[in-house]
Amino acid sequence: MTMFQRIVAVTLCGCGVIGGAYAGRHMQEIGQKGKVFSLEEISIPVGETIRVVNDDNVLHSLLLTAPDGQRSALGTQKPGEQTDITLDQLGDYVTRCGIHPGMKLLIHTR
């Protein structure tokens, strides 16, 4: 397992299987609809988890570039599916859809 894989934990969840809470805390949720993310950028504490939900009617695929430059493909998301991403590096992450690269989300960890 690479360092990147150790510091980024990704869980693919079926829609509705897991509730909105994560470890008892509010989890930032980002939607995907109309081939755009619901936010262009967010700032979260380092170590937090965000949930990306495919509210769209097309397939999406998350590609994550970490502050250290490491890239990781986080699989595909069918409509209705969601992906949780834990961001353990300090700095700026860039998330794009691998299929629709116009979908871009900047995540700043602090």
Added chain:
Amino acid sequence: MIIVDKNSTCLVEKSGPHAVSATHTVDVMAMLGRCRERLSRGAYSQAMSRGWEPLFAGLLAVGLFTLSVVASAEPISSELVAMKAQYQRPTTIPSLPSNPFSAAKMALGQQLFFDRRLSGPATMSCATCHNPALSWSDALPTGIGAAGNHSVRHTPTLLNLAWAEIFFWDGRADSLESQAIEPIQNADEMNMPMPRLVATLRAIRGYRVAFDTAFPGEPISDSTIAKAIATFERGIVSGEAPFDRWIAGDDGAINESAKRGFVTFNTAAHCSACHSGWRFTDDSFQDIGLSDGDLGRGQIVEGVDALHHAFKTPGLRNIALRAPYMHNGSFATLTEVLNHYSNGFVRRPSLSPEIHRLSLTDQDVEDLVAFLKTLTSLDTTVVAPALPISETK
């Protein structure tokens, strides 16, 4: 045409008000009515039974035939107006904060673009394959490198890349700057190592002056070469076409066949699912079922089966001048392309969910081709610039 405002932002010259016109012809209105009726009675229910909910939901999402419209029986003209509103041209050209536009960079980039000394054997320039006289491509099925070798992929046009997200057929470059210098170094293309190119340019007095003007205090380097070429390429913008005049309100700018083709493009033919917006691309990567074995973006992004055989959706501006077509240059005419989409594609697991049998009629194809021809603009002639001469000892 390009102009520059006081803030050094590059602007696309507007030729008139881009207000969406509500004018339309009875012919197109009748067609919309038929499409709506067909959608509500037959095709929609058939599609749902075949598991195409996402496909139709995509259509609905771009506002073409929403269920609310079907249910509320709003005037058909509003559908055409909404359809046309998605194709208005922008008024400014974007650039990266790390490489803001300047006229000096653009002029230097144009010199570099046309200079054969950027290739290893000094036999080809960027313009050899991206020829402005051929809509910034080469009219060949696949490109030819400095050694005379054929590439495996068609040379893409450079039109309207300032708005693109990632670059190359497989999206392997994140910026126009990183894209610009890759073919220079690629052994199968221009075959010029960057250290050698930097040394070559530093030895030419005219380039030393031009770089110093464009990048004061910075050396001639990979970075400044890339920024100059990218700045020039961002200025390669297709001009106003008859289609744009129609969008702007000139009802006579395109003929009735083209108007029917526009509606078919946005409805029955499903083209606008990916060929959307004024550039006619959403920059997405799709497996459109061409039978070659090229994995495309699947080679760049590992572990995502949906990206196998997926290639970047090209924009359609000036498409009638850009034959041959597809990532492998395998189709000579637009009619061949449309027949492929109608029912000529290879069915495989990675096939885009946007691709399905269309069964277009000959009239549909004729109308679609007529529409696509209205995207051709009469662009300003690009002249190869004077180049700095190499000093002789």
